[in-house]
Amino acid sequence: EVQLVESGGGLVQPGRSLRLSCAASGFAFDDYAMHWVRQGPGKGLEWVSGISWRSDNIGYADSVKGRFTISRDNAKNSLYLQMNSLRAEDTAFYYCARSGCYSDCAFDIWGQGTMVTVSS
């Protein structure tokens, strides 16, 4: 079964850091680009960051640029999101999603998400 499972969410104080992980199974992870998409409480979807299969193309939303870092370990079939200097507005469900290519492909598989709450 093709599956993405996120972990690492939780409650964190403003200014602190958190690292999210996404474990992939059931498909050839290194054949796909990967993305993080978030959804604030009661809000719509916002693309956060994406990474190509070889990690040679990486992009970030302006809202997280300079604070978040995406990475992947193809040997471990895992995607990561290092989130630093967290703000209240980063509070959201964070989903990982795969796409067949870095910038021209739809997001065809999504994980169930992990909740990040930034609050003092």
Next chain:
Amino acid sequence: EIVLTQSPGTLSLSPGERATLSCRASQSITTIYLGWYQQKPGQAPRLLIYGASSRATGIPDRFSGSGSGTDFTLTISRLEPEDFAVYYCQHYGNSPPTFGQGTKVEIK
């Protein structure tokens, strides 16, 4: 950045009726880079349509997509009870990928 505007915000319909959802782009986009997603409460989004009109794997044929340029449409020919959800369009042709704000299809 391409801005996608969806309308209406909420669509109130009965099972068996036809649903027509609109997605308008702030500039002309290539049709192969337009997708539609369905999201039910407490669940992750699910890809329905890619390339403006191609159904994703396992998606019933009551779902269809059309459009070109700046105007795109998702049509659900006959609403089933499981189709009541929020629908998002997405442009994924360049960075950053962007989503519309969503259309909620609710039971009338």
